[in-house]
Amino acid sequence: QKEVEQNSGPLSVPEGAIASLNCTYSDRGSQSFFWYRQYSGKSPELIMSIYSNGDKEDGRFTAQLNKASQYVSLLIRDSQPSDSATYLCAVNTVAGGTSYGKLTFGQGTILTVHP
Amino acid sequence: GAVVSQHPSWVICKSGTSVKIECRSLDFQATTMFWYRQFPKQSLMLMATSNEGSKATYEQGVEKDKFLINHASLTLSTLTVTSAHPEDSSFYICSSTQETQYFGPGTRLLVL
Numbered sequence: 001q002k003e004v005e006q007n008s009g010p011l012s013v014p015e016g017a018i019a020s021l022n023c024t025y026s027d028r029g030s031q032s033f034f035w036y037r038q039y040s041g042k043s044p045e046l047i048m049s050i051y052s053n054g055d056k057e058d059g060r061f062t063a064q065l066n067k068a069s070q071y072v073s074l075l076i077r078d079s080q081p082s083d084s085a086t087y088l089c090a091v092n093t094v095a096g097g098t099s100y101g102k103l104t105f106g107q108g109t110i111l112t113v114h115p
Numbered sequence: 116g117a118v119v120s121q122h123p124s125w126v127i128c129k130s131g132t133s134v135k136i137e138c139r140s141l142d143f144q145a146t147t148m149f150w151y152r153q154f155p156k157q158s159l160m161l162m163a164t165s166n167e168g169s170k171a172t173y174e175q176g177v178e179k180d181k182f183l184i185n186h187a188s189l190t191l192s193t194l195t196v197t198s199a200h201p202e203d204s205s206f207y208i209c210s211s212t213q214e215t216q217y218f219g220p221g222t223r224l225l226v227l
Contacts, residue, residue, distance in 0.1 A: 034215070034216075036218075042220070042221070043206075043208045043218040043219060043220050043221040044159070044208075044218050045218070046215060046216075046217065049215055088158060088159070090216075101147055101149070101164075101212045101216070102149070102161060102164065103149075103161070103216055104161075105158045105159045105160075106158065107157070107158045108158050
């Protein structure tokens with residue numbers, strides 16, 4: 001079983017729709033969760049971080065975390081063609097109850113927003 | 116977000132040569148940096164954790180003698196790919212961490 005798993009995609013949504021990206025993780029002790037966006041040929045850029053259960057909103061982006069279900073998601077409202085990219089879910093690896101910054105990435109979901 | 120730079124942005128070299136990639140944390144001091152590698156259509160794979168003033172910690176399966184990491188100052192980590200071969204061709208990305216990881220722009224390596 002992969003440590004961090006994302007829905008396989010690719011995901012295609014029309015402009016203006018809501019894009020929903022999902023991620024599950026296996027390490028129940030994980031503390032920090034991140035969504036990165038990666039355009040083709042570029043390095044990842046941080047979109048959202050979330051640390052506690054519930055929703056966190058930033059502009060058109062909402063991250064949702066459910067630690068009991070070991071599930072984190074990203075919603076993109078009013079999707080734009082410029083949102084077309086690969087979205088990476090990343091989870092902070094925790095060992096011995098201490099976080100030391102290592103991230104484990106999912107395989108990524110390719111999102112295409114078509115006009 | 117934090118600014119992390121990498122140099123060079125791309126490099127082409129002959130098989131058997133060594134290539135050094137620099138990663139700089141420009142607006143904060145980083146005791147820890149990370150080196151990743153990404154092959155086409157794959158996700159990021161952590162290679163090693165670079166620790167300022169001490170030895171790097173390598174992930175399982177990564178050859179420490181082939182991928183030399185030096186973190187001599189709080190703002191600079193270097194990755195040297197020694198005796199590079201075509202299978203080492205990849206996108207190498209570093210990150211610097213201040214609670215959250217910020218990535219450099221990456222270095223694309225092509226070994227002929």
